[in-house]
Amino acid sequence: MNSRVYILDVGLTRVGDHWKSSIQELAYESAKGLLHRNSRSIPFDGLVVANALSEISSSQQNLGPLIADALQLDNVEAIEVEAAGASGAAAVHVASKMLSSEHWKKCLVIGVEKMRDLEPSKITLAQALSEQAEYTHFFGMSLASLNALLARLYMSEYGTTRDQLSSFPVIAHKNSSTCEHAQFRKKFSRDDVSRSEIVSDPLRVLDCAPVGDGSAAIILASGEEMDAQQRRNSVEIVTSESASGRVNFFERDDMLEFMSTKKAADRAFLKTGLSIDDIDIFEIHDAYSVGAALICEALGLSKRGEACKDAVSGKFDLNGQFPISTFGGMKGRGYPVGAAGVYQFCEAFMQLKEKAGFNQVPNARRALIQTMSGIDSSCFIHILSTQHKG
Amino acid sequence: MSIPFWRNRDRYYRMLGSKCQKCGKEFFPSVLVCRSCHSTDVKDFEMPQSGKLLSYTLQKESISGFEDQEPMVFGLVELDNGVRVVAQIVDTPYEALKMGTKVRTVFRKVRTDGESGQIYYGYKFAPVRVTSH
Numbered sequence: 069m070n071s072r073v074y075i076l077d078v079g080l081t082r083v084g085d086h087w088k089s090s091i092q093e094l095a096y097e098s099a100k101g102l103l104h105r106n107s108r109s110i111p112f113d114g115l116v117v118a119n120a121l122s123e124i125s126s127s128q129q130n131l132g133p134l135i136a137d138a139l140q141l142d143n144v145e146a147i148e149v150e151a152a153g154a155s156g157a158a159a160v161h162v163a164s165k166m167l168s169s170e171h172w173k174k175c176l177v178i179g180v181e182k183m184r185d186l187e188p189s190k191i192t193l194a195q196a197l198s199e200q201a202e203y204t205h206f207f208g209m210s211l212a213s214l215n216a217l218l219a220r221l222y223m224s225e226y227g228t229t230r231d232q233l234s235s236f237p238v239i240a241h242k243n244s245s246t247c248e249h250a251q252f253r254k255k256f257s258r259d260d261v262s263r264s265e266i267v268s269d270p271l272r273v274l275d276c277a278p279v280g281d282g283s284a285a286i287i288l289a290s291g292e293e294m295d296a297q298q299r300r301n302s303v304e305i306v307t308s309e310s311a312s313g314r315v316n317f318f319e320r321d322d323m324l325e326f327m328s329t330k331k332a333a334d335r336a337f338l339k340t341g342l343s344i345d346d347i348d349i350f351e352i353h354d355a356y357s358v359g360a361a362l363i364c365e366a367l368g369l370s371k372r373g374e375a376c377k378d379a380v381s382g383k384f385d386l387n388g389q390f391p392i393s394t395f396g397g398m399k400g401r402g403y404p405v406g407a408a409g410v411y412q413f414c415e416a417f418m419q420l421k422e423k424a425g426f427n428q429v430p431n432a433r434r435a436l437i438q439t440m441s442g443i444d445s446s447c448f449i450h451i452l453s454t455q456h457k458g
Numbered sequence: 459m460s461i462p463f464w465r466n467r468d469r470y471y472r473m474l475g476s477k478c479q480k481c482g483k484e485f486f487p488s489v490l491v492c493r494s495c496h497s498t499d500v501k502d503f504e505m506p507q508s509g510k511l512l513s514y515t516l517q518k519e520s521i522s523g524f525e526d527q528e529p530m531v532f533g534l535v536e537l538d539n540g541v542r543v544v545a546q547i548v549d550t551p552y553e554a555l556k557m558g559t560k561v562r563t564v565f566r567k568v569r570t571d572g573e574s575g576q577i578y579y580g581y582k583f584a585p586v587r588v589t590s591h
Contacts, residue, residue: 207580208527208569217533220514319493
């Protein structure tokens with residue numbers, strides 16, 4: 069029991085408009101290259117599909133067998149995992165436990181989301197589904213509005229200015245400007261962010277992740293099945309942890325602390341004996357600027373109330389002390405909700421294999437991936453490493 | 459939507475939450491198990507009808523079913539018993555709101571269901587009028 073788990077290969081589509089593709093076609097698009105490159109001599113035992121919104125966007129459930137069918141993956145166990153915005157990481161969490169327990173030897177994880185088929189008010193509803201329906205969107209409240217209430221609290225508590233809050237979207241878009249698979253390859257200044265259109269005051273359109281279709285796929289395998297060459301070409305998932313907490317942020321004793329993120333990260337560091345200083349890149353769930361700040365604080369990258377100041381100072385840039393969202397994160401690369409977590413794994417893999425092009429962080433050896441549902445109601449922390457111990 | 463609404467009508471009409479019979483802590487939305495002492499001896503309990511605004515927002519992008527009410531104002535309210543809720547804020551220009559503004563519950567129409575035509579009602583909050591002499 070307890071085999072090591074490795075990522076062998078990754079594939080993804082650009083995030084954005086995929087009007088011509090169905091949910092199955094989009095999933096196929098992200099996986100086809102990787103299936104072609106990796107012979108099926110070792111058969112796949114499992115397929116885990118990550119998706120959050122197919123019931124609304126495509127009137128479709130049962131994506132496990134539907135996508136196995138589309139990919140001609142015969143004889144696999146095909147399951148779907150939904151954890152709102154954290155679906156992609158939850159799928160990897162499930163897959164890695166299937167592999168470490170030796171129930172599977174090799175599997176495919178595919179995140180796929182179609183959002184652009186929906187009209188805007190339906191998208192706003194779809195994004196709010198992570199929250200407790202009866203007390204939030206029943207009354208017409210969007211996820212952006214809940215984040216806006218949190219942002220005003222944060223700014224008031226710590227004296228954070230609008231200009232400082234804008235620093236997170238600026239980092240995201242700086243990194244996405246050179247990312248081929250990003251929805252927006254465009255830089256913005258703090259002024260651009262602060263003056264963009266209001267979504268839910270004080271949050272502006274550039275504080276919030278965009279709406280896009282996308283699919284990303286990764287092949288995972290247990291170490292047992294791999295030869296030395298395969299291990300050299302792969303990246304190890306050294307830990308996969310999760311925690312959950314109060315769904316309604318306004319019911320938390322401390323509204324300005326992301327406890328699920330903190331708990332999951334603490335577990336990951338305790339299990340591995342690593343600390344944040346051992347990590348070279350941080351892929352974080354920066355779907356809202358205020359969330360990005362609270363994540364950095366929960367992970368210990370910043371002291372409480374200082375994340376925005378640190379962001380302004382360059383601490384989180386590609387060449388800073390703790391690089392975050394190295395291909396633009398949810399904000400810049402784009403946020404196909406249920407698929408977004410799998411994109412983070414693809415990007416961390418590219419960094420650790422030195423295939424990140426303009427976005428390469430030199431000598432990146434370990435990556436931490438933080439993925440959450442809603443406003444940190446649940447969080448998944450994964451640590452990836454290229455340093456094999458044998 | 460109409461059956462869940464019917465089921466929750468006391469929650470929406472009277473802000474019926476819960477009170478733990480063991481440790482006395484009060485909750486809204488209602489709970490099945492006390493979040494403080496984990497006792498299952500919790501009973502229905504009506505929330506106080508006033509509180510203060512801790513945060514507020516002007517929502518310009520509507521959720522499906524609320525397009526005709528755009529833009530809407532929402533607030534984070536701390537009730538007099540310390541329980542925090544989020545709700546729509548009405549009867550005030552957005553610009554007049556401040557953190558700490560005293561508010562009281564009001565009973566209003568939430569929306570008309572597009573499919574069933576049923577009208578949903580529920581709690582919202584309005585600033586307490588300060589009478590000047």
